[in-house]
Amino acid sequence: VKRVLLTGxxxxxGRELPARLEARGFExxxxxRGEHDLLRDDPAAIANAVRASHLLHLAWYAEPGKxxxxxxxxxxxxxxxRLVRAFLAAGGRRVVGAGSCAExxxxxxxxxxxxxxxxxxTLYGEAKASxxxxxxxxxxxxxxxxxxxxxxxPYGPEEKGERLLGGLFDAVxxxxxxxxxxxxxxxxxxxxxxxxxxxxxxxxxxxxGAVNIAxxxxxAVRDLAIRAARIAGAEHLLDFGARPMQAGEPPLLEAAxxxxxxxxxxxxxxxxxxxxxxxxxxxxxxxxxxx
Amino acid sequence: VKRVLLTGxxxxxGRELPARLEARGFExxxxxRGEHDLLRDDPAAIANAVRASHLLHLAWYAEPGKxxxxxxxxxxxxxxxRLVRAFLAAGGRRVVGAGSCAExxxxxxxxxxxxxxxxxxTLYGEAKASxxxxxxxxxxxxxxxxxxxxxxxPYGPEEKGERLLGGLFDAVxxxxxxxxxxxxxxxxxxxxxxxxxxxxxxxxxxxxGAVNIAxxxxxAVRDLAIRAARIAGAEHLLDFGARPMQAGEPPLLEAAxxxxxxxxxxxxxxxxxxxxxxxxxxxxxxxxxxx
Numbered sequence: 001v002k003r004v005l006l007t008g009x010x011x012x013x014g015r016e017l018p019a020r021l022e023a024r025g026f027e028x029x030x031x032x033r034g035e036h037d038l039l040r041d042d043p044a045a046i047a048n049a050v051r052a053s054h055l056l057h058l059a060w061y062a063e064p065g066k067x068x069x070x071x072x073x074x075x076x077x078x079x080x081x082r083l084v085r086a087f088l089a090a091g092g093r094r095v096v097g098a099g100s101c102a103e104x105x106x107x108x109x110x111x112x113x114x115x116x117x118x119x120x121x122t123l124y125g126e127a128k129a130s131x132x133x134x135x136x137x138x139x140x141x142x143x144x145x146x147x148x149x150x151x152x153x154p155y156g157p158e159e160k161g162e163r164l165l166g167g168l169f170d171a172v173x174x175x176x177x178x179x180x181x182x183x184x185x186x187x188x189x190x191x192x193x194x195x196x197x198x199x200x201x202x203x204x205x206x207x208x209g210a211v212n213i214a215x216x217x218x219x220a221v222r223d224l225a226i227r228a229a230r231i232a233g234a235e236h237l238l239d240f241g242a243r244p245m246q247a248g249e250p251p252l253l254e255a256a257x258x259x260x261x262x263x264x265x266x267x268x269x270x271x272x273x274x275x276x277x278x279x280x281x282x283x284x285x286x287x288x289x290x291x
Numbered sequence: 292v293k294r295v296l297l298t299g300x301x302x303x304x305g306r307e308l309p310a311r312l313e314a315r316g317f318e319x320x321x322x323x324r325g326e327h328d329l330l331r332d333d334p335a336a337i338a339n340a341v342r343a344s345h346l347l348h349l350a351w352y353a354e355p356g357k358x359x360x361x362x363x364x365x366x367x368x369x370x371x372x373r374l375v376r377a378f379l380a381a382g383g384r385r386v387v388g389a390g391s392c393a394e395x396x397x398x399x400x401x402x403x404x405x406x407x408x409x410x411x412x413t414l415y416g417e418a419k420a421s422x423x424x425x426x427x428x429x430x431x432x433x434x435x436x437x438x439x440x441x442x443x444x445p446y447g448p449e450e451k452g453e454r455l456l457g458g459l460f461d462a463v464x465x466x467x468x469x470x471x472x473x474x475x476x477x478x479x480x481x482x483x484x485x486x487x488x489x490x491x492x493x494x495x496x497x498x499x500g501a502v503n504i505a506x507x508x509x510x511a512v513r514d515l516a517i518r519a520a521r522i523a524g525a526e527h528l529l530d531f532g533a534r535p536m537q538a539g540e541p542p543l544l545e546a547a548x549x550x551x552x553x554x555x556x557x558x559x560x561x562x563x564x565x566x567x568x569x570x571x572x573x574x575x576x577x578x579x580x581x582x
Contacts, residue, residue: 078369
């Protein structure tokens with residue numbers, strides 16, 4: 001029997017996972033923040049109660065605007081290591097963790113799992129890269145199977161209003177103007193349901209090591225905003241240049257997707273336009289009200 | 292007042308520290324394995340009880356022959372991160388940790404803090420490098436001072452009999468032959484009192500980042516063994532070639548010592564010969580008996 005311990009199950013990505021994992025025949029034990037505190041609970045008690053064969057570890061500190069530099073990254077690195085150890089001690093066999101494109105050296109424009117050096121610019125990226133490196137090395141010595149999904153720029157109906165598309169859709173729904181940078185930087189945006197689908201496929205495979213989780217297409221943030229606003233009939237509300245570019249923003253971050261598409265055999269369900277239409281149609285009205 | 296929380300205070304290096312730190316004006320709170328278990332005790336309780344300004348964190352899993360690949364490395368990485376967070380939350384300002392030359396890419400022969408890539412071949416090296424990278428990044432975001440001593444090949448009177456010089460001195464004291472590899476690999480050996488002296492100086496400085504802790508001289512393991520055996524009057528007991536070279540042993544590991552000598556201003560007390568004579572003279576008889 002395939003039994004998975006899923007962490008972060010009430011998070012932006014995690015809440016999309018239980019149904020997808022069950023469809024693949026997993027018995028799902030989901031940990032939600034309201035019920036468990038992975039920074040304080042005893043991971044051995046959790047692991048011994050569940051005795052899962054698989055661990056899909058998505059939980060981390062993710063407060064918009066704060067997570068890049070927060071000390072919480074150290075806490076989550078420590079808690080993640082303890083959880084993996086407890087999971088293995090309870091008989092677990094395969095670990096899949098959530099990484100980030102922020103692990104890579106962003107002075108390279110094409111980010112490839114096997115060729116691009118890991119040289120994170122941020123504490124968040126460094127903590128994620130440390131977890132990846134340590135678990136990748138440990139998987140050989142401690143004899144477990146290990147996959148790692150490096151998430152690029154996810155978006156989706158329920159994302160927080162502090163994020164680019166969430167804020168944009170919420171503002172135009174209220175008829176407000178949207179202050180943006182010039183938005184010339186190109187990024188790979190992927191619908192959260194495709195992120196979740198890729199993680200479910202990765203967990204259910206034997207693929208070892210890091211896999212980029214990305215759409216494979218880049219778009220300038222400016223064009224992304226225009227396409228999103230057009231769907232909402234509100235292109236006139238965009239103010240490009242009203243915000244400065246953030247320091248250190250590289251012009252292009254392109255994901256190599258050979259492993260995701262070729263080795264894992266995963267194909268995204270959404271194009272950028274169908275994904276944006278989905279987000280616009282399904283964005284909860286509660287999020288659109290002013291906080 | 293300078294107050295230091297010292298971990299691993301009953302370890303091979305740690306036991307040399309309290310006297311040296313007190314001589315520098317530190318009030319020393321030493322954690323010993325017999326009294327504390329850093330893998331299980333609450334680090335906040337320790338940190339809040341001590342309220343140290345400085346943390347010198349030497350404790351780690353160090354069982355000879357096992358530490359390179361043991362899962363314990365994950366436990367110690369997690370415990371180290373938790374300890375640092377608790378120390379900072381209790382008002383701590385400077386953290387110094389114990390790293391290793393095993394963090395470096397050993398395909399390079401000269402290991403330099405600023406030029407040599409970190410590419411550990413082992414889980415031990417990877418866990419140490421992860422702690423270094425994460426704390427180095429965190430020190431900027433969380434505003435603390437951070438030093439990291441990368442220890443090369445320490446030796447000393449009380450080292451375990453499973454290690455090269457400990458085993459050699461013990462065997463010849465019993466009149467037994469010593470099985471060695473051809474010993475052509477060159478390494479940087481440093482007396483444990485010099486390692487301790489360097490850590491005390493590093494803690495008592497404002498130096499940021501990694502510093503190699505090494506003598507600055509390399510010697511072929513074969514010549515080291517001959518010099519040690521000669522001091523014991525037992526050169527005839529050495530059997531070179533009776534053991535195979537270990538797989539993956541690089542021919543040369545040389546330490547850059549510009550930061551240690553120039554920036555930290557530390558000079559080792561021992562030469563290799565005076566250090567070996569000291570080890571021979573002071574090796575406890577209890578260690579020389581067959582286990």
